Amino acid sequence: MTPLLSLRHISKSFPGVRALQDVSLDVHAGEVHALLGENGAGKSTLMKILCGIYQQDEGEISINGETRHFNGYQDALDAGIGIIFQEFSLIPDLDAVDNIFLGRELRNKFGLRDRRRMIAEAQRLFDRLKVSIPLDRHIVDLSVADQQFIEIAKALSLNARLLVLDEPTATLTPSEADHLFTIMRKLREQQVGMVFISHHMEEIFTICDRVTVMRDGAKVHDCDVAATTPDDLIEKMVGRRVENLYPEQRCDADYNDVVLDVESLRLDAQGPEHSLKLHRGEILGFAGLVGSGRTELAMGLIGATRPTHAKIRMEGKPAKLRHPATALKLGIGLLPESRKIQGLILPFSCRDNISLNNLAQFQGTLPLIKRRQESSTAAALMESVRVKAPSPETPVGDLSGGNQQKVVIARWLGHQCKVLIFDEPTRGIDVGAKSEIYALMKELTARGVSIIMISSELPEILGLCDRAAVFYQGRIAAELQGDDLNSQSIMHYATGGLSS
C-alpha cells in the first residue's frame, strides 16, 4: 500500500549545525505515528520541512506516492497537511468561526461575509469531532483544550488528510488529553494519518500505532508500538549519553543556611500566597506544566512584576523587591525563559551583552567606561563559561542557542550573585551544550550560589535538583525532596493530584 506520506532521506543543515541527516519516515492513512526524541533531536525541524516552513537540503517528500515540493506553508496546506503547533496560530480576539474561516470567508451573493453559512459549516466540523465549543466566544476566553480542538477543526476544514500534532498534550489536563485521544481515534476511523509528537510514553502506548525515534538529527529506530516497550524506546531515544548528561550527583546545599526566605508573597490580590525557602548552594527545581505559574512567581521574585504583598528575607534581612534593579543589588538575577525576547540584546556584541548590567565596575572617577578593562573582563567571562565565538565583538545573534545561553550566564557571573533563577535554561539547546550548562550550574552551587531552575523536562529536574517545588494552577502543590523526588510524584502533583 502506498503510504499517505513518505519522507525520503531528508537532510538539512543550518549554519554550524547539522540539524537532520538522512531521515526517512512513512505515515499511512488511518495511522497514528509517534515521533519521539529529545529536545533538539530534530523533530521540529523535520516537521517544519514537512509543512514547507524550511526547505530540505536533500531528500524528497511524497504524498500518496507523488513527489511534492513545498516552497512555503501554503503549498503544504494545499497538499492536505495540517499542523497543530505548540503555539497556536489562532487570533485571540476572534471567535472560533472567524478563526476557522480566516482568509477564506464564505460570502453571500453581495460579496459580504455569510456568517450563517460559516456557523453551520463550523458546527458540522465540530460534530464530526464530537466536541461542543461555544461558537460565539472569543478564543482568549476558551480553554487551551478547546483552542486545540478548534485548530484541529480548522485543519480538517482545509481537507487535511495528514495532521501533525506537536506536543498537543503538554498543556492539557489528563481528562482533556483523553478527550483529544477520543477525537484522534475518530479521525483514524476516517482514514486521516497523524504524526503525534509527545514526551509521554504512556500516551504513545495509548494512542499510537507506529513509532519513529530520532536522536541528534538522525532516525535511530522505527517499529510497531505493539512490538516495543517504553524502556526500549527510552534507551533508543537517549542513547549512550544518558549516563553523562548530568553532572555527578552531589549536593552542595547547606540546609542550615537559608539565603532567600519567602515568608509570604502574593502576586495579585486574588492569587494564592506563596512561600518557599532557598538554601545556600541548593538547586531548587520549579516543576510543573507549562502555564502553571512558575515563570510568574520568578518574575515576582526579581520584582519584574510587583507583588501586591511580599514578606521576603534575603540572608536574614528584610528585603523589598520593587524592580529587577533592586533584585540585582541584593544579588538575585533571572535568566529568562526566552533568550531572544527577554534575555539578549540581539544587535549587541557578546561583550556588550555580558557587560550590560556590570558597567559600573568599569568606571573610574569620571562616569566613562574603560573599554579595555570591559573587553578583557568580558573575554575572561566568556572563557569561563566556554562560549564558542570568534571574538567578544561577535554579534550575539550569530551564535547558536547554547552559546547564547552561555552569554546570558556570563552576564550574571559578572556580579557576585547569590541567587540565580534559570527559567527553562536548556530549551532549544542541543544535548552537548545542555550538559555543559548543567555543569556550569553545578560549578556555581559549589561556589555557594543558590539556584532556582524552572524546567518542564522531568529528567532535568530529577538529574539536577536537590529539591523541587511542583506547581499546579498557579500555586506550589508540593515540595519534594530525597526519595519523594521522582517522576511519578512530580506528575501526580503537576496534574492536580492531591497529597496522599
Add this chain to the structure above:
Amino acid sequence: MSQLDSTPGIARRSSKDRLASWRRTPIFYPLIGFIVVFIAMALINDNFLTASNQVNLARQTSIIAIIAVGMSLAILTGGIDLSVGPVMALSGTVMAGLMVAGVPPSLAILLGILVGAGFGAFNGFFVAFAGMPPIIVTLATMGIARGLGLIYTGGYPISGLPPEFAFFGRGSLAGIETPILIMISVYALGFVLLHHTATGRYLYAIGGNEEATRLSGIRVSRYKLLVYTLSGTTAAIAGLILTSRLMSGQPNAGVGFELDAIAAVVLGGAAITGGRGMILGTLVGAMLLGVLNNGLNLMGVSPYLQNVIKGLIILLAIYISRKRTP
C-alpha cells in the same frame, strides 16, 4: 592569559578587518552619500565651495543638527519626539520675553533652556512612567507647546532684544561662528554620552530589547525620562541660536523641524525602530540635508521642487540602507 591574548578583537586587527568592521558601522553609507552629494554640488555650482557659502551652510545646518541630537536619543531608544519644533519656539520666545522684561540675558537663556528641559521631562514622564507611546505623547505636547508659545507672545514676535544677545546667532569666537561652536559642543557631549558612558550603552540596549534590559536590572524608565528631557534641552538650545540670529522671539518658528530632524537621524544610518545609530551619523545626516538645501538654492531650483527632490533622496537613502541590513 595566552588564551585571552589570542582572542581577536582584543588583539590587533588587520587593516582588512578594520575596513570590514568600518563598513558595518551605521555611519559608513551616510558618509559616502554625503561625500557624493557634496562633490556633485561643488561640480554643479561655482559658488558652492566659496568660504562664505560654506560658513553659511554650516550656520544654516546648525539648528536642525542640534535638534537632531535629542531626536537621535529618542529614536535610539525606539521612541520619537515630535514636539521639538514648538518646544524650540517656546523656549526662544520665553528667552526673548524675559530679556525684554529686563531679565539679564544669561539668566533669561538659562530659564529658556530650563523651559525646554522641563517640557521634555513632561514628555518623558508620560512615555516612561505612564507607558504611553512616544508618538502619541509628543503629538499631543507638540500642540500644547505651540499653543503655550502663542499665548505667551499673544501671537506676535517679540523683538527689541539687547544687542549683546546677537552673539549666539551672529557672533563668533576665535574666528569660528558661534552657532557652529555650539553645534560642535553639543555633538561632542552627545558623542561622549552615547559611546563612552554607561547611560549611552543603556540607551542602545533599550532600543535593542527593552524587556531584556529591564530584566537585567536596568531602570529603563529613568533613562527614558532622561532621553526626552535631553531632547527638550537640545530643542531649547536650537531656540537660543534661532532667536539670537533673528533677534526676535518667533512663536511660529520651527514648523516642520521635527521632520527634518527625523530625516537627519535616519539619513545618518539610525534604525527608526531603535537600537542602531551613531551620533556622528546624525551629524552627517544633518549636513547632507543642509548641503541639499543650500545647493538646490544656489542652483535656483524652485522651493516646491526642492521638497520633492529632498523627499526622493530620503526615500532612496533609506531604501539602500534597508537593503544592506537584513
